[in-house]
Amino acid sequence: MVSQKGLLFDATLCIGCGACYEACKERNRLPTTATHFLEDRLSDQTYTVVKKRGGRFVRQLCMHCEVPTCASVCPVGALEKTAPGPVIYHEERCIGCRYCMLACPFGIPKYEWRKILPRVRKCDLCADRLAAGRPTACAEVCPTGATKFGDRQELIEEARARLRAHPQKYVPRIYGLEEVGGTSVLLLSDVPFERLGYRTDLLREPLPLLTWQVLQKIPNFVIVGSVLLGGIWWITNRRQEVQRREREERDRRRSFEESSRDLPEPPGSSSTSDLMDSP
Ligand code: SF4
Ligand code: SF4
Ligand code: SF4
Structure with missing residues (x-):
């Protein structure tokens, strides 16, 4: 069985260096979109950002939900949760309805509005690197271990161990363990998650209901x-x-005509036009 991968982001370890942001840009060949990375926003050209919120630095990226609402509302199966964890996008299937953007509880998918044939863009958890047995680009460069890559289950164990070891320091909760049925990206923090900009009003179950609510509203x-x-x-x-x-x-x-013209014609053979007209 394929072990599911994920990321553990610990806001108490993040120093706001922006290396994860730069590594993501480089890996995805994305252009510069802000004079300073802390000013940038998620867009079709920026798949992760680092923000200063609640006195901490915090990352924002696709959470790679266990039961992704973006995938369940997509009428043509353009988004898919894969066994190793990444929620990937099949651009050849996408018809541009953008239900996924409406349905995502974290506001992640963005659209290439400026392009003639636009696509939906978001972090893919470096699916190609995972397939090659490598960590995500953002985790690989993180100098403090604030973004850690690994097996989701092992990351959960590690997060629990940190909570046990420092009960006074952390908010006693692993964000992403249960939210919307669980996510492959998990968070730890010493300030309430809502102060970091993360929603704390989300259901603990997956959001199939929301899927239908969204479709009914369309x-x-x-x-x-x-x-x-x-x-x-x-x-x-x-x-x-x-x-x-x-x-x-x-x-x-x-x-073919040009190369045939250069050849000496053998006596009694068919002409080039005869050849071209034959079935
Ligand atoms: S965070 Fe949004 S875009 Fe990412 S998998 Fe979940 S529903 Fe889909
Ligand atoms: S997992 Fe890959 S695509 Fe996602 S934010 Fe990190 S570097 Fe970017
Ligand atoms: S590379 Fe690590 S320490 Fe630097 S901003 Fe990203 S998560 Fe924070």
């Missing part, structure tokens, strides 16, 4: 519109694909 014309947009996108894509194939076929024929 008027039919939006659903019809999304399907239409999806159809238009498919037709446009298909047309481009057909044009590309036609162009390739034309080029292939032209180069």
